[in-house]
Amino acid sequence: MKSRFNQKAYRKALIATAALSLGITCSTAVLAQNSASDAKPSQSEWSLGAGVVTQQKVYRDIDRENYVLPLVSYENKWVSLSVPKADFKLYSTESLSLRLRARYDSDGYDPDDSSFLTGMDKRKSSIWVGGALLWKNDIANVSAEVLTDSMGNSNGTRAGLKVDHRFGLGAFGLTPSVGVEWFNDNYVDYYYGVRASEATVVRGVYQGDSTTAVDVGLRLDYSPSVLDTVFLDVSAKRFGSAIEDSPIVEEATQTTVSLGYLYRF
Secondary structure: OOOOOOOOHHHHHHHHHHHHHHHHHHHHHHHHHHOOOOOOOOOOEEEEEEEEEEEEOOEOOOOOEEEEEEEEEEEOOOEEEEOOEEEEEEEEOOOEEEEEEEEEEOOOEOHHHOHHHOOOOOEOOEEEEEEEEEEEOOOOEEEEEEEEEOOOOOOOEEEEEEEEOOEEEOOEEEEEEEEEEEEOHHHHHHHHOEOHHHOOOOOOOEOOOOEEEEEEEEEEEEOOOOOEEEEEEEEEEEEOHHHHOOOOEOOOEEEEEEEEEEEEO
16 A cells, blocks of 8 residues: 655545545534524535545556545535535525536546556546535435536536435434445446557456446544534445446445544634
């Protein structure tokens, strides 16, 4: 295991920031729950902090990536911002929110990320845009999104559904979550396919098909005050057979662990 800080550090930092974005969003929600009951819905809130993340992607022979990063989020009546995601609220109440969404996602690789990927063309990350729906109820928080590749790198489309519920234990909180995400064939073919010009004796031509992934996670948060939150996120994402069967994929499960601290202003 090793950390790599080289000319690709900026791109890889965005990878880790994307992995931490769920922790930012959910921890901010925890802070909001702990805020004064008479707070106005339109009140703006800033959260600043720092986090560390370790992530193992599914590509063959690729190293685990480890980072320390600053965290920031901002929310008011109209927008919700948490790097690398920006939401514009078209309609929002305490329980329901319909949004336009733009999100940077760190899919892809450089050929020198792994010796097995040598000779492959670079697969670029993209900014994904579309719509999202958030529904909070007494049983669970439900979120859904449909996004397309705005940069045209993959011409892909993805759709996701996630359910989570926080169990409060005094100053502590425990949040299990489960989600499913669908990727169309363009997405899978671009990020996990092998073109004829890239094929070798040990890396045959592969054309991806649409597939799904199941994501399970567990988050522990601790709020010693209404302004401070420490959180630990552990998640595993299992990709479907169209990704698992790719010759450039070693394991079908991507794991991420992140630890962070946030202070709300």
